[in-house]
Amino acid sequence: MKLYNTLTRKKEEFKPIKKTVGLYTCGLTVYNYAHIGNLKTYIFEDILKRVLLYNGYKVNHVMNITDVGHLTSDEDTGEDKMDLAVKREHKTPEQIADFYTKEFLRDLKLLNIIPPDKTPKATEHIKDMINLIKKIEKNGYTYIGKNKNVYFDTSKVKDYGKLAKLKLNKQKTKEKDSNKKNQRDFVLWFSETGSKFKDHLQVWDSPWGKGWPGWHIECSAMSMKYLGDQFDIHCGGEDHIPVHHTNEIAQSEAATGKQWVKYWLHGAFLVLKGKMSKSKGNFIRLQDLIGEGYSPMDYRYFVLTAQYRSTLKFTKEGLDSAKNSLESLKNKIKEIKENPISKKTKNNYKKEFLNAINDDLNIPIALSILWTAIKDNQLGNKEKLTLVKDFDKVLGLNLTEFKKETISKEIEELIQKREKARKEKDFKSADKIRNELNKKGIILEDSQNGVNWKKK
Ligand code: AMP
Ligand code: ZN
Numbered sequence: 001m002k003l004y005n006t007l008t009r010k011k012e013e014f015k016p017i018k019k020t021v022g023l024y025t026c027g028l029t030v031y032n033y034a035h036i037g038n039l040k041t042y043i044f045e046d047i048l049k050r051v052l053l054y055n056g057y058k059v060n061h062v063m064n065i066t067d068v069g070h071l072t073s074d075e076d077t078g079e080d081k082m083d084l085a086v087k088r089e090h091k092t093p094e095q096i097a098d099f100y101t102k103e104f105l106r107d108l109k110l111l112n113i114i115p116p117d118k119t120p121k122a123t124e125h126i127k128d129m130i131n132l133i134k135k136i137e138k139n140g141y142t143y144i145g146k147n148k149n150v151y152f153d154t155s156k157v158k159d160y161g162k163l164a165k166l167k168l169n170k171q172k173t174k175e176k177d178s179n180k181k182n183q184r185d186f187v188l189w190f191s192e193t194g195s196k197f198k199d200h201l202q203v204w205d206s207p208w209g210k211g212w213p214g215w216h217i218e219c220s221a222m223s224m225k226y227l228g229d230q231f232d233i234h235c236g237g238e239d240h241i242p243v244h245h246t247n248e249i250a251q252s253e254a255a256t257g258k259q260w261v262k263y264w265l266h267g268a269f270l271v272l273k274g275k276m277s278k279s280k281g282n283f284i285r286l287q288d289l290i291g292e293g294y295s296p297m298d299y300r301y302f303v304l305t306a307q308y309r310s311t312l313k314f315t316k317e318g319l320d321s322a323k324n325s326l327e328s329l330k331n332k333i334k335e336i337k338e339n340p341i342s343k344k345t346k347n348n349y350k351k352e353f354l355n356a357i358n359d360d361l362n363i364p365i366a367l368s369i370l371w372t373a374i375k376d377n378q379l380g381n382k383e384k385l386t387l388v389k390d391f392d393k394v395l396g397l398n399l400t401e402f403k404k405e406t407i408s409k410e411i412e413e414l415i416q417k418r419e420k421a422r423k424e425k426d427f428k429s430a431d432k433i434r435n436e437l438n439k440k441g442i443i444l445e446d447s448q449n450g451v452n453w454k455k456k
Contacts, residue, residue, distance in 0.1 A: 003361075005263045007163055029070040034286070036289070043111060047394065059117075064121070068213065120222045133188045134207065148193050148211075152188050154185050217251060338452050353369050411442055414436065418434060418437070
């Protein structure tokens with residue numbers, strides 16, 4: 001199985017550290033709903049997990065819930081996202097986090113995303129973060145600013161910025177912070193006393209006084225707590241490469257003195273006439289799409305039409321086309337399911353599918369293999385259905401589940417009456433009833449296993 005590792009900028013053969021793969025995915029900042037861009041990233045991560053499972057690996061998947069410390073800039077500038085939500089909604093941070101966490105997990109479920117094994121909340125791991133900062137401090141990587149914040153000293157790390165291949169001398173920062181020795185240094189612990197954030201409600205005691213953690217430290221602390229000091233895969237959207245993940249690596253390796261994560265995978269952005277951002281207010285939710293008549297699976301299929309490292313432009317035309325493709329795919333599968341005739345012929349579909357998904361999760365190719373198999377006249381329906389069920393373990397599109405369509409008692413009786421006429425070779429009456437049903441919008445299809453009906 002080959003995966004593109006952002007750290008080396010190469011597709012690498014995946015070799016897990018231990019039997020069970022440790023997978024950490026950065027979760028949502030729960031100060032608002034997830035937008036469909038966020039959800040693209042969670043679909044990519046779900047595909048990654050499903051491909052690992054398909055290859056026979058056991059996976060221990062941890063996804064954090066960010067309910068403290070994330071500023072609007074991802075760096076140490078801008079406003080605190082939770083403070084913004086408190087002002088906007090006049091609720092406590094806990095109420096806000098609770099509400100949006102539930103909404104987020106509901107979206108994931110609707111999109112058929114396998115739930116992580118653990119979803120730890122940042123606010124429930126403050127002690128772990130404090131202990132990690134203490135380790136980093138003991139190893140000599142921190143300093144205290146005039147404002148009493150604890151900063152990470154990036155000049156102490158030889159390979160700082162290795163993930164993003166940052167050109168450190170050319171870096172520019174948005175706001176100059178006179179507390180920092182180096183503008184690329186970052187906050188590990190915000191101190192309440194020197195804080196520029198007024199009315200900040202989330203504070204805890206610490207060896208450095210009352211305050212709250214910086215954003216990056218939570219992912220290092222929680223991933224190490226649940227997956228160990230070294231683990232296999234860490235993922236997120238591509239925006240996290242230069243700041244969040246860069247800083248996570250610096251502080252984690254400063255604490256342990258060894259390589260932290262082996263493979264870094266990043267999903268490209270979903271764009272919507274420019275960058276979608278919650279803080280700018282131009283974002284679309286899954287529920288908006290549902291309200292317009294699309295199903296969550298239409299959106300999942302839309303996302304799967306692009307490889308995860310390609311930027312995906314969101315358009316209604318694109319979503320419509322995904323919806324139509326999924327509908328015709330499911331109609332074909334329904335026909336196959338209703339006529340399970342077996343015709344065994346040699347084919348390479350499973351092997352081709354495995355090659356595609358193991359080539360850095362090439363789902364667009366995997367989908368085209370599924371389509372070719374479905375249309376293959378040499379292949380029996382029974383064999384096709386087995387392939388569909390197998391491939392759907394990775395695609396997660398619920399391809400063999402159909403909404404039960406119901407018919408009235410009157411129609412049911414007419415269908416039975418026609419069956420009786422047919423058996424008695426009274427074809428005139430049978431045809432008459434078929435026409436009558438057709439007028440009522442019911443199409444009959446005779447098969448070896450009896451009659452099937454569908455709505456027009
Ligand atoms: P956040 O709540 O900002 O931490 O974002 C949650 C996840 O969504 C992270 O993995 C981000 O990298 C990802 N993300 C944010 N915006 C987009 C976007 N427009 N397209 C794809 N992924 C995104
Ligand atoms: Zn993170």
